[in-house]
Amino acid sequence: MSTSNAGGPLTPERILEAADETLRRFGPAKTTVVDVARALGVSHGSVYRHFPTKADLRDAVVDRWLQRMHPSLAAVADGEGAAAERVRLVLWTLAETKWTQAREDPEFFTAFAELAEDARTPVVAHVDFVVVQLTKVIAEGVARGEIASADPKTTALAVFDATAKFHNPAARSEWVRPAIDEAFANVWRLLRDGLLPRGVRGVGESG
Amino acid sequence: MSTSNAGGPLTPERILEAADETLRRFGPAKTTVVDVARALGVSHGSVYRHFPTKADLRDAVVDRWLQRMHPSLAAVADGEGAAAERVRLVLWTLAETKWTQAREDPEFFTAFAELAEDARTPVVAHVDFVVVQLTKVIAEGVARGEIASADPKTTALAVFDATAKFHNPAARSEWVRPAIDEAFANVWRLLRDGLLPRGVRGVGESG
Numbered sequence: 001m002s003t004s005n006a007g008g009p010l011t012p013e014r015i016l017e018a019a020d021e022t023l024r025r026f027g028p029a030k031t032t033v034v035d036v037a038r039a040l041g042v043s044h045g046s047v048y049r050h051f052p053t054k055a056d057l058r059d060a061v062v063d064r065w066l067q068r069m070h071p072s073l074a075a076v077a078d079g080e081g082a083a084a085e086r087v088r089l090v091l092w093t094l095a096e097t098k099w100t101q102a103r104e105d106p107e108f109f110t111a112f113a114e115l116a117e118d119a120r121t122p123v124v125a126h127v128d129f130v131v132v133q134l135t136k137v138i139a140e141g142v143a144r145g146e147i148a149s150a151d152p153k154t155t156a157l158a159v160f161d162a163t164a165k166f167h168n169p170a171a172r173s174e175w176v177r178p179a180i181d182e183a184f185a186n187v188w189r190l191l192r193d194g195l196l197p198r199g200v201r202g203v204g205e206s207g
Numbered sequence: 208m209s210t211s212n213a214g215g216p217l218t219p220e221r222i223l224e225a226a227d228e229t230l231r232r233f234g235p236a237k238t239t240v241v242d243v244a245r246a247l248g249v250s251h252g253s254v255y256r257h258f259p260t261k262a263d264l265r266d267a268v269v270d271r272w273l274q275r276m277h278p279s280l281a282a283v284a285d286g287e288g289a290a291a292e293r294v295r296l297v298l299w300t301l302a303e304t305k306w307t308q309a310r311e312d313p314e315f316f317t318a319f320a321e322l323a324e325d326a327r328t329p330v331v332a333h334v335d336f337v338v339v340q341l342t343k344v345i346a347e348g349v350a351r352g353e354i355a356s357a358d359p360k361t362t363a364l365a366v367f368d369a370t371a372k373f374h375n376p377a378a379r380s381e382w383v384r385p386a387i388d389e390a391f392a393n394v395w396r397l398l399r400d401g402l403l404p405r406g407v408r409g410v411g412e413s414g
Contacts, residue, residue: 117380148400154393155393155397157390157393158390158393158394158396158397159397161372161390161393161394162369162370162372162394162397162398163369164371164372164378165368165369165371165372165375168372168378170377170378170380171371171375171377171378173324173377183364183365183368186361186362186364186365186368187365187368187369189365189401190362190365190366190369190398190401190402191369191397191398191401192401193355193400193401193402193405194396194397194398194399194400194401194402195397195400195401198400
């Protein structure tokens with residue numbers, strides 16, 4: 001049950017790995033710093049040295065999980081291709097990564113989702129990161145005449161909010177539905193049509 | 208503590224009113240049929256006669272609360288004015304009614320939201336009702352040339368899903384943020400632009 005201390009010095013990374021494992025096993029309500037220390041074969045004082053409070057440890061677990069997605073999101077945002085398609089890919093990658101985790105490792109994902117509800121700081125940092133990626137792509141699309149937006153950051157927040165059902169862990173009970181990717185595609189089609197430049201607008205511009 | 212039995216015969220409506228009050232006081236985890244019967248001054252057998260299982264009673268509480276919104280949603284859908292604006296009003300009424308309840312009666316709303324997570328049947332019926340209203344307005348908008356949609360029902364589901372953050376009780380922790388109505392407005396602007404007929408489209412139609 002306990003990971004040997006032979007893994008080298010007690011780094012934050014090793015503590016967080018043990019915390020993931022402990023959370024997966026006991027759930028967030030029952031996991032204590034003592035459990036994490038026990039799994040590492042160290043005193044709880046050594047864990048507290050890196051994470052002074054239980055909340056610090058929990059925030060760090062959430063932060064680590066969210067940050068792990070960031071390189072692939074940035075890669076997609078910085079990729080080639082039409083701006084609107086890259087906006088779609090950022091949102092899709094965000095959703096699909098979470099769906100996969102929720103399906104393949106449901107114990108951890110449930111624990112993570114519960115922790116994330118209280119972990120304002122890392123969640124806000126993650127949302128900011130995603131919105132920065134989307135803003136960058138939308139601003140590029142505007143510069144190239146591919147996207148219409150008076151304010152790329154506001155538009156980025158709007159597409160993020162409009163797809164919340166697909167990437168917010170609070171909505172995870174919906175992800176098991178078989179038609180969830182079709183639902184994403186239908187929402188996306190509407191958003192994409194909203195992003196396209198008006199050009200000469202036809203009928204219906206009644207406001 | 209107990210409502211007198213002098214209120215007339217024990218109707219389902221009286222039981223559901225007592226159930227609302229009991230849930231508000233004890234929360235869903237601790238509320239039992241016995242508590243509801245006690246509040247009414249009747250035997251729990253008389254409650255079971257109307258609601259054979261605890262799940263039946265819980266579903267009925269959720270159903271009653273959701274159905275209470277339906278007349279105002281239908282009124283807005285059947286109103287005058289541009290179709291897109293009526294789509295907005297249906298979604299706005301749905302969101303705003305829930306925000307108000309969550310703010311003014313947080314104990315009940317929290318209890319309701321927790322019950323709703325397990326109450327598939329009434330929630331599905333409610334979503335169906337809302338989607339039917341939206342489909343009706345969108346189909347009318349298509350007929351009048353005000354809205355572009357190859358399939359009004361799919362579009363109705365897409366606008367419903369795209370605004371989930373604002374009306375799904377699972378996202379209620381977001382509703383306390385001061386900018387939530389601005390976030391709704393920004394999402395709506397994008398959806399409205401997506402709903403408008405393409406007419407002659409300008410640049411950017413690369414997808």
